[in-house]
Amino acid sequence: MTADAARTELRSIADSLQHYVEILKEGGLGGLPRTLHMSSPQAHPQARPQPPSPAEDRPIASPADIDGQALDSLAALRDAIGDCRRCKLCEHRTQIVFGVGDPHAELVFIGEGPGADEDLRGEPFVGRAGQLLTEIITKGMKMRREEVYIANVVKCRPPHNRNPETDEIAACEPFLRKQIELIQPRIIVALGAFAAQTLLQTKTPISRLRGVWHTYQDTKLMPTLHPAYLLRNPRDKRLVWQDIKAVLREMGRL
Ligand code: SF4
Structure with missing residues (x-):
């Protein structure tokens, strides 16, 4: 990717984030939730935050997901x-x-x-x-x-x-x-x-x-x-x- 293309990409991501913040403010929220993350740096320039995919598509956690980890x-x-x-x-x-x-x-x-x-x-x-x-x-x-x-x-x-x-x-x-x-x-x-x-x-x-x-x-x-x-x-x-x-x-x- 050229430097210009990278700049354009970054600008579009910033625009998307700004739009999302405005939606949150309209909804009465003062800031971004902790859980906000971007799913892909290759977002389309006009892309807006997408709703999560249906839960049925995702695996249900087993206790081993957490119990198996050395969390201290x-x-x-x-x-x-x-x-x-x-x-x-x-x-x-x-x-x-x-x-x-x-x-x-x-x-x-x-x-x-x-x-x-x-x-x-x-x-x-x-x-x-x-x-x-x-x-x-x-x-x-x-x-x-x-x-x-x-x-x-x-x-x-x-x-x-x-x-x-x-x-x-x-x-x-x-x-x-x-x-x-x-x-x-x-x-x-x-x-x-x-x-x-x-x-x-x-x-x-x-x-x-x-x-x-x-x-x-x-x-x-x-x-x-x-x-x-x-x-x-x-x-x-x-x-x-x-x-x-x-x-x-x-x-x-x-
Ligand atoms: S298991 Fe369900 S309720 Fe618990 S943190 Fe994950 S998404 Fe939230």
Whole structure:
């Protein structure tokens, strides 16, 4: 390729990126999502960003995709996940919501999946339910949000906030398992029926799971009600407080 041709090529790629940024801004986004990448430097001069190919064409992750790799930190795991397209949830997300908090936290909270606010911000539990979770941590437990780790069963937002489907959980759960393996928390709190039932591989209702210690990957797990449920049913906050007190007792903080 000549120098002129290379310059033209670069200019066209820059134009495409600029156009994409404008689309994002119109949609109310302040910047590029972490997952943006260019698929080919040979893009046509008029080419615009293309939607991802159908998920059915892509392989579903097996645990070996991640478990087989010598990953020694959450940052290395996040890099290994990359711009993951292992399940169809990639098609509607803004970005992957990996998790946030102390990489060596004693206590890990696990929810179901990102909602709209989390999808935009790239951080779990930042909407109204997230604010309530933060209050539980800071006011109820007298801990800082940065002291714990917060993640979800699936890392991409299910469209219309539907429950993640079986194939999506199968594709994404290896990431969560690796996260737990790397963090090595003393205690996991599963937030809501979906997270608890998925992690414990049971259909038992949350009303019977909560308040009782279980085990996930050799780690003690306490299921409790989801903060979003508490927003609709504030009277049940007392049940969550019972569960949280059990967690605090186990941690030697009560
Ligand atoms: S939900 Fe998990 S497996 Fe599916 S695309 Fe997102 S990161 Fe990948």
